[in-house]
Amino acid sequence: MTPVIKEKINGVSFVAHRDSISQKNVDPLLNINANYAAIMPFAMIKSLDSPNVNYDAERQWFGETIVGGKQYINTLKKSNIKSMLKPQLWVWKGEFTGFIEMKTEDDWKMLEDTYSKFILAFAQVAQDTETPIxxxxxxxxxxxxxxxxxxxxLITQIRSIYKGKLTYAANWNEYKKTPFWEQLDYIGIDAYFPVSDSKTPTVEECLKGWKKYKDTINSYSKKYNKPILFTEFGYRSIDYSGKAPWTVDRVESKVNLEAQTNTTKALFETFWKEDWFAGGFIWKWFINHDKVGGLNNNRFTPQNKPVEQVIKAQYGLY
Incomplete structure (x- = not known):
């Protein structure tokens, strides 16, 4: 028995900014038929073995704070765009959060304590704003x-505060080891699966590349009777965009808009029609739409690139 999804989560990962948002920042989401946004307040830790999670600090950007998170969620809600509140950790120098690991039992306990305070504070925000996920x-x-x-x-504590649906954003090569899916409502995956080694992958190549992952992903939906949610998905507009889609280095490699378009089309074609698939959040969307992305940009954002029209068309179907 697998869950049947009637309406898709057609989402964007809405990047926090130093400013509040207004309708002009929301309209571009409506233009691509988005019905969800992931709101991502960050907490900072100094190193991979530091146990102190620092959040809601004065020096942080408005969109990363408790007040800012509420403002973003409530402003989006006025245009019938729902939110997934997704508090995240940022390690100094941008090191990978999957490698966070303490050296002593005391440090583990301090990390647990400070992470709990961070997550439970934003669970309260989610409850106060009636955020669905x-x-x-x-x-x-x-x-x-x-x-x-x-x-x-921690999940039990969150449930005591927040009455909506829960997920966890497991990396593409992590979700099979995540031990607590039974306690959550969605199996969340950051879907940076390698699907093609080509410089400019075709849609057909990427569809073939997805075959080795799709059945396993579906099997986890069946095993736990939970829908799959791509808590992040997306590709850079760059050569070899499907080879290691998680790459975030600052190397100014050649822009390849076709590679981004084809990899995105294949992901939509592989998953969006499936009843067990809930939808997902494209990585990533900035609030000042007219000033970002564009034909000379090789980053993840789809804004002002050909792939934006692919997303608009797909999101318009559900």
Missing amino acids: FCIGTELEKFVEARPDYWTS
């Missing part, structure tokens, strides 16, 4: 692996 963590593989009992307890 709350994401309890993003790509924290070593933390989850080392402290499974903590995560089970």
